Amino acid sequence: MQIINYLGKFHPLAVHLPIGILSLFLLLALFIPRAQLQKSGALIRLVLLISALSATGSSVSGWLIANSGAYDTKAVTGHQVMGIALTLVNWGIWYKTVFLFECKIGVYRMTLGILAALMILTGHAGGSLTHGADFLTPPPVPVWFSPESENQRSVTWESSAFEAASVIFRQKCAGCHGKNKQKGKLRLDAKEYLLKGGKSGNPIAKDAASSLLIKRLLLPLDDEDHMPPKEKKQLSKTEIDFLVWWIDNGTDFENTLRAMNLPDSLKGILTTEKVTPVNPLIPERNVEAAHPSVVGVLNSFDLIVLPVAENTNHLSVQFVNIAPENLGKAVREVLKIEEQLIWLNLDHQHLDPETWRTVGGLSNLRKLSVKDSNLNDEGMSGLSSLSQLRHLNLVGTDVSLSGIEQIGALKNLKKLHIYQTQIASDDVENIRSLFPETDIEFGYYEVPILKSDTTVLRMEDR
Amino acid sequence: MERREINMEKLEAQTRRHFIKNCTLGLGGLALSSLISACDRGASGNLRLSGPGGGPMAPKPPHFPGKVKHVIYIHLAGAPSQLELFEYKPDLVKLNGKACPQSLLQGKRFAFIRGVPKMLGPQAEFKQHGESGAWISNYLPHLSTIADELTFLKAVHTDQFNHAPAQLLMHTGTPRLGRPSMGSWVTYGLGSENSNLPGYVVLTSGGNNPDAGKSVWGSGFLPSVYQGIQCRSDGDPVLFINNPDHIDRENREASVRAINEINKHTYDEFNDPEILTRISQYELAFRMQATVPEVMNIADEPRFVHDMYGSDPDRSIFANNALLARKLVEKGVRYVQLFDWGWDTHGTSEQGSIDVGLVNKCRQTDKAVTALVLDLKQRGLLDETLVVWGGEFGRTPMQENREGKTNRFKGRDHHADAFTMWMAGGGLKKGFSFGETDEIGYSGISGQVTPYDIQATILHLLGFDHEQLTYPFQGRPFRLTDVHGTVIKDILA
Numbered sequence: 004m005q006i007i008n009y010l011g012k013f014h015p016l017a018v019h020l021p022i023g024i025l026s027l028f029l030l031l032a033l034f035i036p037r038a039q040l041q042k043s044g045a046l047i048r049l050v051l052l053i054s055a056l057s058a059t060g061s062s063v064s065g066w067l068i069a070n071s072g073a074y075d076t077k078a079v080t081g082h083q084v085m086g087i088a089l090t091l092v093n094w095g096i097w098y099k100t101v102f103l104f105e106c107k108i109g110v111y112r113m114t115l116g117i118l119a120a121l122m123i124l125t126g127h128a129g130g131s132l133t134h135g136a137d138f139l140t141p142p143p144v145p146v147w148f149s150p151e152s153e154n155q156r157s158v159t160w161e162s163s164a165f166e167a168a169s170v171i172f173r174q175k176c177a178g179c180h181g182k183n184k185q186k187g188k189l190r191l192d193a194k195e196y197l198l199k200g201g202k203s204g205n206p207i208a209k210d211a212a213s214s215l216l217i218k219r220l221l222l223p224l225d226d227e228d229h230m231p232p233k234e235k236k237q238l239s240k241t242e243i244d245f246l247v248w249w250i251d252n253g254t255d256f257e258n259t260l261r262a263m264n265l266p267d268s269l270k271g272i273l274t275t276e277k278v279t280p281v282n283p284l285i286p287e288r289n290v291e292a293a294h295p296s297v298v299g300v301l302n303s304f305d306l307i308v309l310p311v312a313e314n315t316n317h318l319s320v321q322f323v324n325i326a327p328e329n330l331g332k333a334v335r336e337v338l339k340i341e342e343q344l345i346w347l348n349l350d351h352q353h354l355d356p357e358t359w360r361t362v363g364g365l366s367n368l369r370k371l372s373v374k375d376s377n378l379n380d381e382g383m384s385g386l387s388s389l390s391q392l393r394h395l396n397l398v399g400t401d402v403s404l405s406g407i408e409q410i411g412a413l414k415n416l417k418k419l420h421i422y423q424t425q426i427a428s429d430d431v432e433n434i435r436s437l438f439p440e441t442d443i444e445f446g447y448y449e450v451p452i453l454k455s456d457t458t459v460l461r462m463e464d465r
Numbered sequence: 466m467e468r469r470e471i472n473m474e475k476l477e478a479q480t481r482r483h484f485i486k487n488c489t490l491g492l493g494g495l496a497l498s499s500l501i502s503a504c505d506r507g508a509s510g511n512l513r514l515s516g517p518g519g520g521p522m523a524p525k526p527p528h529f530p531g532k533v534k535h536v537i538y539i540h541l542a543g544a545p546s547q548l549e550l551f552e553y554k555p556d557l558v559k560l561n562g563k564a565c566p567q568s569l570l571q572g573k574r575f576a577f578i579r580g581v582p583k584m585l586g587p588q589a590e591f592k593q594h595g596e597s598g599a600w601i602s603n604y605l606p607h608l609s610t611i612a613d614e615l616t617f618l619k620a621v622h623t624d625q626f627n628h629a630p631a632q633l634l635m636h637t638g639t640p641r642l643g644r645p646s647m648g649s650w651v652t653y654g655l656g657s658e659n660s661n662l663p664g665y666v667v668l669t670s671g672g673n674n675p676d677a678g679k680s681v682w683g684s685g686f687l688p689s690v691y692q693g694i695q696c697r698s699d700g701d702p703v704l705f706i707n708n709p710d711h712i713d714r715e716n717r718e719a720s721v722r723a724i725n726e727i728n729k730h731t732y733d734e735f736n737d738p739e740i741l742t743r744i745s746q747y748e749l750a751f752r753m754q755a756t757v758p759e760v761m762n763i764a765d766e767p768r769f770v771h772d773m774y775g776s777d778p779d780r781s782i783f784a785n786n787a788l789l790a791r792k793l794v795e796k797g798v799r800y801v802q803l804f805d806w807g808w809d810t811h812g813t814s815e816q817g818s819i820d821v822g823l824v825n826k827c828r829q830t831d832k833a834v835t836a837l838v839l840d841l842k843q844r845g846l847l848d849e850t851l852v853v854w855g856g857e858f859g860r861t862p863m864q865e866n867r868e869g870k871t872n873r874f875k876g877r878d879h880h881a882d883a884f885t886m887w888m889a890g891g892g893l894k895k896g897f898s899f900g901e902t903d904e905i906g907y908s909g910i911s912g913q914v915t916p917y918d919i920q921a922t923i924l925h926l927l928g929f930d931h932e933q934l935t936y937p938f939q940g941r942p943f944r945l946t947d948v949h950g951t952v953i954k955d956i957l958a
Contacts, residue, residue, distance in 0.1 A: 450836045
């Protein structure tokens with residue numbers, strides 16, 4: 004009968020009533036001498052009656068919920084026996100309150116002690132059933148003042164797909180389908196339970212489309228069979244996508260995520276990997292900040308010296324506003340921030356050959372733009388030492404194929420712009436073979452002139 | 466945190482004595498000032514006169530490394546029809562001329578449609594283009610050749626169906642007047658690289674300014690140094706940029722210096738950041754006298770460039786502005802806003818129809834927009850520039866029936882529920898389309914995004930957390946996206 008299940012759900016609520024009232028009684032007994040307590044005997048009896056009644060109600064609802072099948076019967080037994088015992092003792096001392104007030108003081112204390120012990124033990128056992136046995140286990144003293152941990156095992160590339168799935172199950176499912184509670188007789192906390200399945204069947208199947216687990220996850224939130232239940236914490240899209248992928252790949256319990264080629268879109272489940280993809284234009288490790296006095300000198304040359312973002316010491320430098328007479332001095336000064344400098348813009352600048360060689364000393368450069376500068380093949384030889392370079396913009400310079408050949412060792416280069424240089428279209432193939440991994444932008448796009456571009460359409464033309 | 470430090474400095478500068486002195490009415494003044502504080506000119510103080518880089522336009526780092534440093538926003542004022550350009554809806558062909566079902570009209574408001582309008586099939590021919598297979602119509606023969614460079618947002622929706630408020634929402638984050646425009650926020654956050662040029666330039670074409678007026682590039686409560694500077698494409702790019710007769714450059718320099726000295730004294734006394742704006746505008750104007758005529762002059766561009774853009778120095782056309790946008794970005798201008806007017810195709814006139822007028826608008830812009838993207842690409846600028854293309858809303862799948870009568874020409878009404886925009890540039894998935902609409906292009910069915918989401922995404926690409934780029938005004942920090950906006954992660958590379 005559904006009503007029975009429904010009433011059973013009130014158990015976790017109802018138990019707090021007898022606990023509270025019995026606590027009140029025990030506190031009174033603790034602080035008020037028995038003789039004085041006896042004077043309010045009628046009141047005490049009333050308190051005991053209410054607590055006994057509520058304890059009975061709790062026991063009945065507890066019995067209902069125990070039979071609903073949501074809990075491991077073995078785990079329930081202890082809680083059940085103690086709960087019933089507590090109720091009976093409660094009724095007993097209500098029935099014979101006089102005995103309580105007149106018996107030997109030792110017996111009085113012992114009775115109250117038994118009552119208190121039963122209440123605490125029953126309550127604790129019940130709490131463990133609902134929240135898990137280690138719910139109230141305090142953290143070890145050394146970490147008391149450490150920041151909140153996510154209480155999860157890390158998922159790395161070397162974790163097996165099953166370990167990754169287990170982390171999800173532990174966070175989002177184990178409350179009802181774990182060691183302490185097996186709603187629908189389903190456990191998700193070990194391989195054998197997962198394969199065994201529960202009352203509704205086996206959660207795993209040959210593919211995600213027929214998997215009961217996935218089906219339940221994907222049901223509309225309002226559907227009664229949707230898992231996790233509406234009021235519980237839901238799985239993220241990535242988590243669901245990952246489980247789909249895992250089951251579609253044969254529900255692998257052994258291989259690591261690396262071996263299984265975890266797709267990029269699912270990297271979000273890795274706890275070690277930052278979700279934001281690595282930016283090749285920025286070194287992963289931060290550096291010490293450049294000395295303010297050096298930056299001050301650079302600023303005095305009207306250079307724009309800026310961190311590439313607020314929280315990093317990596318710098319970018321732009322020469323856009325510099326006065327030509329300061330150019331040589333400024334470039335040499337820039338060498339002092341070689342460690343921090345990763346982006347450099349020398350567009351439109353005319354440097355002497357000596358100074359171009361100096362630029363080659365900026366060994367951490369990731370992005371260099373020398374558009375419309377006077378860089379030529381001679382100057383290119385200096386750039387061959389920029390081994391970290393990812394983007395190089397040579398647009399509008401006098402660099403030719405032989406200049407490009409001099410930087411052939413720059414294997415990190417991802418993007419090379421050679422529009423309006425001395426490089427002929429026949430050379431492009433050579434450059435491509437020199438930099439097979441690099442995106443080479445040769446340009447010279449044309450947008451054809453169509454007749455329609457310059458004519459106005461009229462109604463009668465249609 | 467440069468911005469915060471500047472705020473602190475401003476606060477330190479305002480001593481108690483200064484404060485009492487300013488409040489000549491004493492406590493009464495205090496009480497009054499708290500009463501009328503709602504109308505103050507803002508707690509604007511994010512300016513400093515000197516220091517590294519100097520001035521309110523000094524370059525500043527973004528919150529995190531940005532993918533792009535510049536934005537070129539091409540706004541087709543009047544709202545182009547997505548159903549003639551990017552939204553291929555074969556089902557709409559079948560429905561052509563049939564009465565619009567009630568279910569589409571219930572609870573909806575339109576600018577002009579009254580009663581029950583008829584459905585209107587697409588007037589253009591569609592084909593898939595590029596490896597990405599993007600649907601682009603024959604109205605845009607040039608743009609369809611670069612389909613693989615573009616990132617489409619197919620299910621943008623807004624809640625405004627009139628031009629001015631919708632344009633304001635798109636650019637300032639609210640349909641009402643008074644908020645700073647996106648370009649102002651960006652220059653406020655990042656400063657400007659080229660100290661001889663404005664950081665935020667606006668160019669208009671098509672014969673009219675956008676309906677929302679100059680507020681779409683206004684600085685709102687941000688210091689006015691951040692407002693967009695409108696350059697003309699005809700005659701002097703900036704009015705009065707040249708010295709009057711008999712005034713030479715040295716003479717002008719001396720007077721600007723004298724004026725700024727006086728202004729600096731005034732600032733030292735009153736600390737009004739608007740004085741700083743004035744000083745930096747004087748300085749900028751003086752420097753611009755030398756640089757702007759050069760940058761804004763397209764007559765000296767080589768022939769092949771004009772051939773590519775379809776630009777013509779002797780006329781005042783959109784293509785010139787597209788070329789200028791590239792030149793300005795190349796010179797370090799942060800935000801270039803192009804408005805082209807004339808896309809409002811209701812079908813009330815031949816040039817305001819979707820089968821004639823819209824074709825002509827496309828002819829005026831298609832080649833130049835395509836050339837702009839390709840030119841930025843070959844110059845290595847597309848990696849660090851974001852090009853945004855779009856109107857303020859879309860157009861209805863129904864034919865407009867003004868006052869219940871069918872218009873003389875084929876036209877569509879304003880439609881806020883679903884329209885297409887595209888972006889191109891650094892940090893985006895190229896040749897990618899996000900969002901879908903139903904079979905007649907009436908509403909989005911997946912990937913719906915709002916103007917706030919687009920603003921959040923643009924700021925994200927520039928390196929800003931849109932929730933953190935704020936300005937204190939009227940007692941609370943304001944931001945472009947106000948309380949809305951989610952970065953459209955799906956389109957990020």
